[in-house]
Amino acid sequence: MELYMPVVALGIIATGFAVFSIVMSAVVGPKRYNRAKLDSYECGIEPTPQPVGGGRFPVKYYITAMLFIVFDIEIIFLYPWAVAFDNMAVFGLVEMILFILTVFVAYAYVWRRGGLEWD
Amino acid sequence: MSSAAVLAAEFQAPSFEYSLLSPLLVIFGVAITGVLVEAFAPRGSRYLLQAVLAVLGVVGALVATVIVGLNLVSRGGGTAHGSIAAEGAIAVDGPSIFIWGTVLVLSLVSVLLFAERRLEGGVLSFAGQAAALPGTEAEREASTRGLEHTEVFPLMMFAVGGMMLFPASNDLLTMFVALEVLSLPLYLLCGLARRRRLLSQEAALKYFMLGAFSSGFFIYGIALVYGYAGSMNFAAISAAVSGRAGGEGLLLGGIALLAVGMMFKVGAAPFHAWTPDVYQGAPTAVTAFMAACTKVAAFGALLRLFYVAFGGARWDWTPMVWVIAILTMVVGSVLALSQTDVKRMLAYSSIAHAGFLLTGFVGAQQVADVGIGEITSLQAVLFYLVTYGFTTVAAFAVVTVVRDAGGEATHLSRWSGLGKESPVVAGVFAVLLLGMAGIPLTSGFTGKWAVFTTALAGGAWPLVVTAVLFSVVAAFFYVRVIVLMYFSDPVGEGPTVATPSILTTIVIAVGFAATLALGVVPGPVLDLAAAAGEFIR
Numbered sequence: 001m002e003l004y005m006p007v008v009a010l011g012i013i014a015t016g017f018a019v020f021s022i023v024m025s026a027v028v029g030p031k032r033y034n035r036a037k038l039d040s041y042e043c044g045i046e047p048t049p050q051p052v053g054g055g056r057f058p059v060k061y062y063i064t065a066m067l068f069i070v071f072d073i074e075i076i077f078l079y080p081w082a083v084a085f086d087n088m089a090v091f092g093l094v095e096m097i098l099f100i101l102t103v104f105v106a107y108a109y110v111w112r113r114g115g116l117e118w119d
Numbered sequence: 120m121s122s123a124a125v126l127a128a129e130f131q132a133p134s135f136e137y138s139l140l141s142p143l144l145v146i147f148g149v150a151i152t153g154v155l156v157e158a159f160a161p162r163g164s165r166y167l168l169q170a171v172l173a174v175l176g177v178v179g180a181l182v183a184t185v186i187v188g189l190n191l192v193s194r195g196g197g198t199a200h201g202s203i204a205a206e207g208a209i210a211v212d213g214p215s216i217f218i219w220g221t222v223l224v225l226s227l228v229s230v231l232l233f234a235e236r237r238l239e240g241g242v243l244s245f246a247g248q249a250a251a252l253p254g255t256e257a258e259r260e261a262s263t264r265g266l267e268h269t270e271v272f273p274l275m276m277f278a279v280g281g282m283m284l285f286p287a288s289n290d291l292l293t294m295f296v297a298l299e300v301l302s303l304p305l306y307l308l309c310g311l312a313r314r315r316r317l318l319s320q321e322a323a324l325k326y327f328m329l330g331a332f333s334s335g336f337f338i339y340g341i342a343l344v345y346g347y348a349g350s351m352n353f354a355a356i357s358a359a360v361s362g363r364a365g366g367e368g369l370l371l372g373g374i375a376l377l378a379v380g381m382m383f384k385v386g387a388a389p390f391h392a393w394t395p396d397v398y399q400g401a402p403t404a405v406t407a408f409m410a411a412c413t414k415v416a417a418f419g420a421l422l423r424l425f426y427v428a429f430g431g432a433r434w435d436w437t438p439m440v441w442v443i444a445i446l447t448m449v450v451g452s453v454l455a456l457s458q459t460d461v462k463r464m465l466a467y468s469s470i471a472h473a474g475f476l477l478t479g480f481v482g483a484q485q486v487a488d489v490g491i492g493e494i495t496s497l498q499a500v501l502f503y504l505v506t507y508g509f510t511t512v513a514a515f516a517v518v519t520v521v522r523d524a525g526g527e528a529t530h531l532s533r534w535s536g537l538g539k540e541s542p543v544v545a546g547v548f549a550v551l552l553l554g555m556a557g558i559p560l561t562s563g564f565t566g567k568w569a570v571f572t573t574a575l576a577g578g579a580w581p582l583v584v585t586a587v588l589f590s591v592v593a594a595f596f597y598v599r600v601i602v603l604m605y606f607s608d609p610v611g612e613g614p615t616v617a618t619p620s621i622l623t624t625i626v627i628a629v630g631f632a633a634t635l636a637l638g639v640v641p642g643p644v645l646d647l648a649a650a651a652g653e654f655i656r
Contacts, residue, residue, distance in 0.1 A: 087130045095135070105151050105158075112158035 063115050067107070074103050136204040139211045141183040142219055143287075146280040149176030153273030166243070169272035170234040176276060177227045180283075184223060188216035198486050198652035203289055207352055210289040210423070213651035217501050218286045218419040222412050225508045226279045228626050229408035232516055233271055237620040243267045244402055244519070245311040246319075253316040268311060274304040275408065282412050286419025290351040291341040291377075291428075294420060298337065298384070301416060302330050305409055309401040314526035322400025329383070329393045337380025343373030344428075353428040354656050361431035374429055374436055378443075381424065384417035387443050387473045388450040395458075398466035403527060406462065407515035407626075410469050411508040418476055418504055422497060426483065427654045433483055440481045445585050448474030452592040461518055462529050464596065465511070468555055471593050472507050476500055478586045479570025482577025486653055489576060496577065498648040499569035505644055506562035506637050510554045513630020517548045520627075522617045531600065536609030541616035545604045547631050552601055554634040556594040562637030569645070 081088065081096050088095075110116060137144065149172055156168050191200045191213065201212025236243055245268050248261035281301025288294035310323025345351055347369035348359035360370065383390040398406045429436060451471025458464040482496045489495055494502075521528050521537065521544065528534070538545040554561035567590065571583050637644060 084130060087132055089132065091132060091134070102151055105154050109154050109158040 060118060063110065067110060067115075070103060070106060074100065133206050135206075136202070136211075139187055139202065139204045140209065142180040142187060142223070143209075143280060143283055145176060145180040145183055146276055146283060149173065149179075150273045150276035150280060152176075153270075153276055157270055157273065165269040166234075166236075166267060169269045170230070173230045173233075173272045173276060174227065177223055177230060177279070181220065181223045181227070184216060184219045187211065188213075188220070191216065194655050199655045200652055201655045203655065207354075208290055208293040209284070209287050210353075210655055211287060212653075212655040214419065214423070214497060214501065214654055215287040217648060217651040218415060218504075219283050221415050221501075221505055221508060222279065222282050225411045225415065225512060226275070226282075226408070228509075228512050228629055229404065229412065230272070230275065231622040232404040232407055232512070232519070232626050233275060235404065235519070235620060235623045238519060238522070238617050238623070239313060241265070242313070243269070243271065244313050244404060245271050246313050246316060249311055253320075258316075271308060271311065274308055278304040278308070278408075279412065282416035285416045286423055288420070288423075289353050289427075291344065291353075291356075292351050294424070295334075295338055295341060297420075298334065298380070301413065302334070302384075305405070305413065306330060308405045309397055309409075311405070312400070312402040315400070318400040319402065320400075322397045326393055326397045326401075333380050333383035333390065336376045336383075340373045340376030340378075340380060343369050343376060347373060353423070356428040357430060357656060360429060370432065371435060374432065375439065377424065378436070378439065381417065381421045382443060385414060385421060385473050385476070386470050387477060388447040388470065389443075391447065391450060391470045391473075394470055395463045395466040398469070399460055399462045399529070403462065403515050403519045407512045410465070410515065411512045414469065414473065414476075415504045415508055418480070418500060422480060422500060423654055425480075426485075426497070427656055430483075437481060437483070440477055441579070441582060444474050444477035444481060444582055446474075447471070447477060448586055448589040452589040452596075455593065455596045458596075459531050460529050461531055461534060461600070462515075464531070464600070465514055465518070468593065468597075469511065471589065472503075472555070474589070475567060475570055475586055476503055476507075478574045478579065478582050479503060481579055481582060482570075482573040482575075484573045484577050489573075493576065494569060494573060494645065494649065495653070496570075496573045497653065498645070498651070499573040501648045501651065502569050502641070502645055503566035505648075506554075506566035506634070509630045509633035509637070510551050510562060511630075513627050513634065514548065514551045514555070516623055516626040516630065517544060517551065519623060520544060520617050520619050521614050523612070523615060528614055531603065532610055533614050534600065535603045535607035535614075537603075537614050537616070538605035540609065540614055544616050547627060549601045549604065550631060551634055552597040554638065556597040557590055558594075560635070560638045562634045562641070565638055565641040569641075 077099065078096070081092060085092060153169055153172055156165060156172065160168055191211070192202060193200045194202065194212075199212060201210065201215065203209070204211050233243070233245075238244060242265055246261075247264075247266035247268070248257065249268060251257035251261050278301050281297050281299070281304075284297035285294065285301055288297050306323055306327040309326050310320045312319030341351070344356060347366050348356040350356060350359070379390060383393075386394045398410065401409065425436060448471055451467050451469075451474055455464050455467035455471065458467060479496055479499045482499075484493075484496045486495055518527060518529060521534065523533060537548075550561065554563040557563035557567040567586075571586060574580075574583050574586070
């Protein structure tokens with residue numbers, strides 16, 4: 001049980017932060033309502049009425065989200081590596097550099113082929 | 120002791136056998152370089168760069184495979200040799216090397232088919248701009264500008280890498296990752312046909328949905344087997360299975376679910392439903408690659424999983440495989456009879472072949488079970504995969520050259536009278552079909568002989584009787600196509616045979632030569648399969 005105390009502590013802190021942020025923004029933040037704010041959130045496209053046959057919708061959000069996930073995964077692997085860095089020595093460093101390079105290859109492809117251009 | 124100290128005390132720095140895994144690293148390196156080429160090379164030079172890079176990469180990986188194969192160390196005294204690499208995740212042993220070699224040679228042939236440009240008038244047979252909706256102005260513009268997706272080459276290389284990792288994985292998680300690495304590029308490639316794009320996109324979507332579904336089964340099976348054995352590693356699972364650790368329900372459920380995932384990939388009934396649609400809709404070069412290489416890789420993985428990890432539970436899974444094998448042969452052979460499209464017919468034929476392969480697999484004859492000079496089940500299946508792979512690639516390559524105004528003329532009625540139009544192409548296709556039917560002096564006969572012998576030795580004679588019976592049924596529809604080509608009159612304009620560039624010609628020639636050579640002198644390849652020995656544990 002003792003081992004899990006940090007996790008519990010982290011959970012409490014995270015919950016506290018979330019509650020604090022929501023309550024504070026409700027209390028302190030300015031309230032200016034408009035139509036867009038009351039609409040349901042649909043990644044920037046009009047939720048209704050749907051175009052006939054589904055229509056075409058922009059996929060740029062999707063690309064951005066995918067890129068985010070790529071970096072997200074990268075971070076997930078960086079954390080345990082950072083923890084075990086001392087033990088892994090040069091091997092760990094080389095492997096991690098190779099890993100980050102391959103992630104950047106995907107990034108370079110998206111960048112060069114215009115995936116980062118918004119319009 | 121603080122948690123950091125605990126970690127430091129238990130921590131063992133991992134190691135990675137770069138030289139043993141060099142074939143894999145070369146292929147993945149080429150795939151990644153291909154993505155960089157796509158990003159930085161000017162559009163005009165991409166095709167040549169990508170094609171040359173892919174060919175060189177596969178050749179390089181082949182050389183590396185041969186070097187690694189020659190330097191395998193004996194393990195455990197028996198015929199098994201090789202070592203477990205990457206912290207127990209990958210087994211580089213004789214069968215792995217054999218399958219790597221097979222996949223790489225077949226990929227080399229397929230790359231040439233991918234790179235064929237002459238048949239479509241100077242562009243690849245893949246969609247110019249996959250994002251353009253079929254039948255729109257954007258599509259026509261992409262076509263007039265001569266756009267091409269040269270991404271197909273790196274995508275194919277990623278798939279090849281997955282296909283090499285899949286049969287060599289030595290734990291369930293690595294196997295799952297490899298399964299995805301080989302599948303995801305294939306889903307994409309299936310949707311990239313230049314002609315009949317709706318059919319192609321439909322095929323890609325079907326393949327993806329059903330593939331994702333079967334992956335779900337596979338990973339659920341992994342969870343159950345992990346629950347039973349307490350490990351993902353094949354050696355540990357094997358130990359738990361032999362020791363009958365208790366909780367048989369978990370094990371049986373796990374085996375069944377893993378089998379669903381595997382049988383989907385090899386295209387065995389009743390998990391075959393995707394095969395005809397996908398084989399028909401996908402660009403024919405991709406179909407050829409997929410039909411040959413995926414089957415080799417998936418059967419390799421199937422054998423390793425069931426022989427190594429679940430070898431101790433053989434009596435539990437054999438009945439299941441019996442049923443699947445019989446069903447697969449029946450469905451493949453009987454439904455092929457009613458097909459009117461040559462690609463669909465070849466798809467059903469590949470299902471039937473999966474059934475014959477399963478017949479060899481179910482015998483489960485190991486070195487200890489057979490006498491000197493007799494072949495084991497593993498060797499028989501490996502040999503059959505080689506014969507099947509070459510014949511299939513060549514058959515689909517022939518399909519790409521029989522064309523009319525709308526592209527490939529895949530409807531069988533368009534093939535009537537082909538013997539008069541082009542005796543050479545019809546003759547080659549006839550030999551390939553006879554090879555698939557298993558007529559003596561072709562590779563199909565020696566392959567079938569090998570798997571049926573081991574199945575008989577394993578006591579699966581009812582299965583062999585069924586297999587022989589349905590070989591005859593299958594022979595009927597192969598011969599029907601030959602009759603159609605030679606003894607029917609052309610309908611209307613009749614088929615035209617386009618003259619392909621040297622690339623497709625090489626593919627057809629290699630497949631044709633292998634079909635005959637392996638039928639007349641199967642010895643060298645059988646010896647190679649024998650040299651591969653057993654799986655290491």
